[in-house]
Amino acid sequence: MKTIADIAKLAGVAKSTVSRYLNGGSVSLQTKKKIEQIIQEQNYIPNTFAQSLKAKKTNMIGAIVPRLDSYATSQTLTGMDKELRVQNYHLLISNTNQEQQREIEAIYDFARQKVSGIILLAAEVTEAHLTALKKVDIPVILVGQKHSQLHSLIHDDFKAGYIMGKHILESGHQQIAYLGVTEKDEAVGIKRKQGFQKAIAEHHCEIQYYETSFKIKDAIEVASNIFDASLPSIAVCATDNIALGVMKAAHARGIRIPEQLSITGFGGYDTSEIVHPALTTVHYAYLQAGELSAQQIIQLVEDQSVNMCSTLDVTLIDRESVDKR
Structure with a gap:
């Protein structure tokens, strides 16, 4: 696990400069970009981050989605946004273009932005996902897939x-x-x-x-x-x-x-x-999935109890594309 001293060495700056950057102090634009690049490459999160996040909760929820040009995704996001607005939360969206590494990076990026919770739409949950989520220590709801270690919301x-x-x-x-x-x-x-x-x-x-x-x-x-x-x-x-x-x-x-x-x-x-x-x-009740995932992530943020897995029902729609033989 990297330390502030490691980040400073990699960036070629003083440890105090990195500390000043992390605490919102004055740092030149060139130095700021260099530190940000190193932090992203190393997936660095300060040791005190999880504690400060719990002490200073924001009203932002991050949603990590595989693609934006998808009916399922757009409907789910619409449901999330609708419910979060009612609850006075703001939705931040990270599109990963179906790239797992970008999903991992998005988890760390949201942590740096101090979101209060993360709603994750992922086709597959890997050890890298679990490691990142454990490290940032932010409440998370997994939508569309089921995982034994994560609160999950699935369709049947x-x-x-x-x-x-x-x-x-x-x-x-x-x-x-x-x-x-x-x-x-x-x-x-x-x-x-x-x-x-x-x-x-x-x-x-x-x-x-x-x-x-x-x-x-x-x-x-x-x-x-x-x-x-x-x-x-x-x-x-x-x-x-x-x-x-x-x-x-x-x-x-x-x-x-x-x-x-x-x-x-x-x-x-x-x-x-x-x-x-x-x-x-x-x-599939994608809109409802978005609304319910928003409700559940807020409940987790507020330390309320949420079922480890919730399942939404599905219904057959019989139309003209099937002929009887």
Whole structure:
């Protein structure tokens, strides 16, 4: 663990200069930038920081999100902001562009800004995440994933996969292509698929599993490769965006939806209702997740009791993109 003396040596300045900087004293702009760079590179936090944070709580809550161009993220942030404003808190947002190292850096950056709590939206929680959160000693709520060491707020992904699987079987589909994401994402990559697998376990279906990313363009490429080999009766997609990519690939080849190919998604995005045919999907309460995570982080900041894990329900939305066989 670095000390003020270490930071001073690396920055090429006196220890008193680093101390003055940390306490808000007068430091030249050039020196300030140099010290800030070293502090960020070393993920340095003063030993007294955790104590001072508890003694001087701010009304700022930091949210670390993987991307801003996501319906799920934007709706969750909207819910957070709405609830925090009611509670007289301000929301600070750090976009990490789905880079784990930037998530770690954001934790330390928020600590330096003395936020009172952190709401973390991460696809995967690593030892580096846990080390950073332990070091800064700031209340945290993990949204979208479950972790035994963190207060977590999740959607019922297993149930989502299960009810979608049941719906597909009831519609008579037997030749299935499942387009999932990396299993590093436990909620989307594992739980949704496990729920789906349980639903179809006792039925004799022809099913192939494929992996893609969350991006529409990648889903288009994977779907095109699937169509080159054979045409399933239905494509079950782990997110609505993946489903939109499959739809575009199908339209490009003149494949009629749902007559020749049925398609489903997960998420209940606004776009899933306005595309043609409207997408059969599972609705996730992203806005409610944002509101509840804001309520819970404030409770933690105020030393109130919060359940280690809270689960939000999901509902199937049956639309026109699934044909009965």
